[in-house]
Amino acid sequence: MTAAQAEDRARSSQIDAALIRRVANGDQGALAELYDRFSGLLLALARRVLNSTSDAEEVLQEVFVQVWNQAKRYDGRRSSVSTWLVLITRSRAIDRLRSRQVKDRTLGALQQEKPNEHTSPEGMRSVLWGQRRKRLREALAELPDAQRHVLDLAFYSGMTQSEIADSTGIPLGTVKTRTLLAMKKLRKSLQDEIRELL
Amino acid sequence: MTSPESEHDQAIERLIDALASTDHETVLAHTGDDERAHAEALALLAYAEPEAVPAPSTRDAILRAVSDTPVADRPAPVATLPQPEPTTTAEVIPLASRRPASTGLTWALAAMLVASLAGLAFFAGQVGAHRQTIEDLQARQAFAPDLAGRLTGLEKELELTRQRLDLASSIARQVYPMRTASDDQRGPRGVMFVCGQHQRWLLSVKGLEPAEAGFEYHLWFDTDEGPIDGGVVQVGINQLAERHAMSMPLKTNGFYLTRERADIGATAPSEERVLVSDRAIDI
Numbered sequence: 001m002t003a004a005q006a007e008d009r010a011r012s013s014q015i016d017a018a019l020i021r022r023v024a025n026g027d028q029g030a031l032a033e034l035y036d037r038f039s040g041l042l043l044a045l046a047r048r049v050l051n052s053t054s055d056a057e058e059v060l061q062e063v064f065v066q067v068w069n070q071a072k073r074y075d076g077r078r079s080s081v082s083t084w085l086v087l088i089t090r091s092r093a094i095d096r097l098r099s100r101q102v103k104d105r106t107l108g109a110l111q112q113e114k115p116n117e118h119t120s121p122e123g124m125r126s127v128l129w130g131q132r133r134k135r136l137r138e139a140l141a142e143l144p145d146a147q148r149h150v151l152d153l154a155f156y157s158g159m160t161q162s163e164i165a166d167s168t169g170i171p172l173g174t175v176k177t178r179t180l181l182a183m184k185k186l187r188k189s190l191q192d193e194i195r196e197l198l
Numbered sequence: 199m200t201s202p203e204s205e206h207d208q209a210i211e212r213l214i215d216a217l218a219s220t221d222h223e224t225v226l227a228h229t230g231d232d233e234r235a236h237a238e239a240l241a242l243l244a245y246a247e248p249e250a251v252p253a254p255s256t257r258d259a260i261l262r263a264v265s266d267t268p269v270a271d272r273p274a275p276v277a278t279l280p281q282p283e284p285t286t287t288a289e290v291i292p293l294a295s296r297r298p299a300s301t302g303l304t305w306a307l308a309a310m311l312v313a314s315l316a317g318l319a320f321f322a323g324q325v326g327a328h329r330q331t332i333e334d335l336q337a338r339q340a341f342a343p344d345l346a347g348r349l350t351g352l353e354k355e356l357e358l359t360r361q362r363l364d365l366a367s368s369i370a371r372q373v374y375p376m377r378t379a380s381d382d383q384r385g386p387r388g389v390m391f392v393c394g395q396h397q398r399w400l401l402s403v404k405g406l407e408p409a410e411a412g413f414e415y416h417l418w419f420d421t422d423e424g425p426i427d428g429g430v431v432q433v434g435i436n437q438l439a440e441r442h443a444m445s446m447p448l449k450t451n452g453f454y455l456t457r458e459r460a461d462i463g464a465t466a467p468s469e470e471r472v473l474v475s476d477r478a479i480d481i
Binding site: 028031032035036039040041042043044045047048053056057060061064065068069075078079080082083084086087088089090091129132133136137140151154155158159160161162163165166172176179180183184186187190193194197198 | 206207210211213214215217218222225226234235236237238239240241242243244245246247248249250251252253256257259260261263264265349352384387404405
């Protein structure tokens with residue numbers, strides 16, 4: 001990562017934190033701006049979990065209403081804004097997934113083709129996120145398929161390691177080893193990205 | 199003594215398992231030092247997907263919802279009916295200037311009729327507008343109690359969660375895993391968070407089947423004076439079971455979960471230990 005890129009990302013994180021503070025003070029314009037910055041990422045995540053664009057759109061609405069109501073509780077010491085939003089979205093999507101009782105369909109969806117790529121219009125934000133996505137994809141591509149698969153199941157379907165072992169037939173100890181190794185490699189590959197989020 | 203490497207491994211494992219709770223606060227509760235870095239690494243997985251473009255109506259719906267739903271500590275805006283537009287009254291023909299009986303009366307009657315019809319038409323429009331406003335307000339009113347109820351429920355739930363997570367994320371907290379007595383890798387698991395400063399504790403158990411009718415799960419603290427009842431642990435289907443309290447019995451060495459008959463009020467643990475602490479408590 002170049003110094004200029006690092007500076008851009010640091011500025012982006014500061015903007016995110018400032019927006020959350022404004023949302024906490026009841027600034028709807030700040031919420032709209034936060035939505036414009038993150039809706040593409042969060043919708044893609046929700047759609048990946050739910051395999052349904054309409055359900056994902058509803059989850060996206062719920063997420064930002066929750067952000068509006070809980071912005072005062074955001075604690076910058078515990079996570080970056082993007083991580084906070086990602087985890088809220090994931091929680092909501094997994095809740096809906098479980099209520100639909102479609103875990104089996106989700107496992108099938110993991111093997112399907114990915115949806116067509118859409119691009120969002122804004123310039124700088126897309127550039128930064130495009131770089132981050134590229135770095136992440138490179139990091140994930142370095143993982144063995146077996147490790148990436150268990151990480152996908154843990155993150156996108158909310159399965160415990162025991163449930164992953166049960167559904168895939170892989171011994172629990174092997175599941176744990178694979179997720180551990182995957183996370184370690186991911187963290188090492190993305191140490192620059194993570195450093196700017198801390 | 200654990201090495202930094204194994205501590206990292208345990209942190210990653212806790213993080214991965216915490217994801218299954220779908221409670222993002224639980225995940226963030228494992229923050230602090232390297233665990234936050236692990237959480238940030240995990241959240242980066244969201245960037246693996248290409249960005250999606252939401253429908254324009256989604257943004258509008260969100261902004262409408264937050265403008266209708268006030269920020270929690272601000273009073274709700276008071277709905278007011280729109281004030282009616284100033285109206286013009288029909289001209290009243292004074293008695294003194296009326297035309298002579300027949301022609302004048304006819305014109306007057308005609309004028310009054312026209313004015314009445316105009317007035318009726320105007321008021322009909324006003325009634326229609328008011329009816330629409332009333333229907334809109336009734337729709338909002340029907341929606342608002344539901345929202346208010348949900349908000350109250352969520353606030354209570356979040357307050358409880360925040361209290362629990364204050365404990366789980368406390369710097370002084372220690373973590374004690376639980377396992378089945380036979381160390382069955384696929385069996386239920388538990389974890390006890392203990393805050394060394396106050397001995398507040400939070401027990402979290404997963405993978406345990408609900409007790410059959412007539413039985414319940416009891417937590418027991420193993421102390422120098424013998425076992426002390428830590429209370430009943432309610433277990434639902436496919437749910438995390440939790441129990442917490444502000445203090446732990448003195449000289450607690452360990453803890454375990456047993457299955458007891460619900461009708462007799464257990465005063466001592468039975469032989470059937472479902473989960474046991476993996477190591478001794480050393481606060």
